[in-house]
Amino acid sequence: MADEFTPSWEDVAQRYGRKIYNFAYRLTGNPDDAADLVQEVLLRVRKGLSGYRPGSFEGWLWRITRNAFLDGVRRKSRRPETTLPEGDHHALGSSPSPDEVLASVRLSDNVQAALLKLPYAFREAVVLCDVVGLTYDEIADATDIPVGTVRSRIHRGRKMLRGLLTWPV
Amino acid sequence: MNPLGREELFSAFLDGELTTKEAKFVNEILAGEEEAMEEFHGIQQVRKALRMLPDLEIPGWLLPDGHLGEQLSSYLDGELSAAEQRRVSDHVIGCADCRAELHDLDRARIAVRSLPGVETGQFDQIPVIPRSRRRRAVAVGSIGIAAAVAVILGLAFGGQQQPTISLDDLTTQHIARASAEPGFAVFPAGIEISAP
Structure with missing residues (x-):
């Protein structure tokens, strides 16, 4: 996406905060870590906007997000924690039946648990594609890897998930 | 093209990331190979499950x-x-x-x-778990x-x-x-x- 103007950090928070939160939550399965990442990204955006030159804003933002996430992972690597998915209790939605809710929670818990078992590179590619909704080109831009590698990681990530998930779910 | 390379086209096909020529190639594989079709359906199922993950609400604060x-x-x-x-x-x-x-x-x-605490009188016998x-x-x-x-x-x-x-x-x-x-x-x- 080529933007003509530079948004304020408040605009970024309103427009992308939720996507960043979902990205981080799906990568970590932990709401605290997801909230930490959103704060860190918004802080970096606030500091970095003055130096931003109009271009691919989303590419710039997701590079910041990814770097912030990896920095957080490195900081925590000396004191690793077990992160368990807590369920999607704060998910939005209309008013499905209790059975639908239970089936949906079971499915999302299973998928979330399986995601956490993927090696980071594959998890990241799958989440950026299927959760955040970026195109392969945008993922390549954000992660600084060739599009061919993105394609390979997404497919291999999904293939691994297929082996991890119990069907039918 | 090796089998893994071929399979990678399945995900890209589902994501609309192939050229017309590549998409045609995938269609031909799926039409002629039952095993490939099974693999394709598996990937399709996983992709659907991922995209059905709830869109979580960001904490307002x-x-x-x-x-x-x-x-x-x-x-x-x-x-x-x-x-x-x-x-x-x-x-x-x-x-x-x-x-x-x-x-x-x-x-x-x-x-x-x-x-102030309530005078319990005859209820004094009720055991109370210490707050501490x-x-x-x-x-x-x-x-x-x-x-x-x-x-x-x-x-x-x-x-x-x-x-x-x-x-x-x-x-x-x-x-x-x-x-x-x-x-x-x-x-x-x-x-x-x-x-x-």
């Missing part, structure tokens, strides 16, 4: 105009995780609205907790929280005289009313108190 709401009560009661406590402290220091709400909640909380055993861990954390709240509220409202509620006055009024109005009951109608 992370947004520029977001406030803490019910998190403030949990903060006062020491019911948040260490990370959440830190975030609430940071937010309250920079947000006048949440500071004011925290102050009001703290006053209400103190007033409720200062209510129930919430020992929280109590330790609450010392720090109480100190933090005091600092935050001190910063925000230092020098202001806040009206105080005299519990003695309330008790005296209650006793006087009960004496003057024979029908005035401590407990609402319909509730009977009987010995155990």
Whole structure:
């Protein structure tokens, strides 16, 4: 996406905060870590906007997000924690039946648990594609890897998930 | 093309990331190979499950105009995780609205907790679990929280005289009313108190 103007950090928070939160939550399965990442990204955006030159804003933002996430992972690597998915209790939605809710929670818990078992590179590619909704080109831009590698990681990530998930779910 | 390379086209096909020529190639594979079709359906199923993951709502306080709401009560009661406590402290220091709400909640909380104990009389035999055993861990954390709240509220409202509620006055009024109005009951109608 080529933007003509530079948004304020408040605009970024309103427009992308939720996507960043979902990205981080799906990568970590932990709401605290997801909230930490959103704060860190918004802080970096606030500091970095003055130096931003109009271009691919989303590419710039997701590079910041990814770097912030990896920095957080490195900081925590000396004191690793077990992160368990807590369920999607704060998910939005209309008013499905209790059975639908239970089936949906079971499915999302299973998928979330399986995601956490993927090696980071594959998890990241799958989440950026299927959760955040970026195109392969945008993922390549954000992660600084060739599009061919993105394609390979997404497919291999999904293939691994297929082996991890119990069907039918 | 090796089998893995071919399979990679399946995901890209589903994502609409192939050229017309590549898409045609995938269609030909799927039309002629049952095993490939099975693999394709497996990937399709996983992709669908991923895309059905709920779109989670970002906590409101992370947004520029977001406030803490019910998190403030949990903060006062020491019911948040260490990370959440830190975030609430940071937010309250920079947000006048949440500071004011925290102050009001703290006053209400103190007033409720200062209510006099009820004379239990014949109910003295009822075993009571010591409060210190129930919430020992929280109590330790609450010392720090109480100190933090005091600092935050001190910063925000230092020098202001806040009206105080005299519990003695309330008790005296209650006793006087009960004496003057024979029908005035401590407990609402319909509730009977009987010995155990």
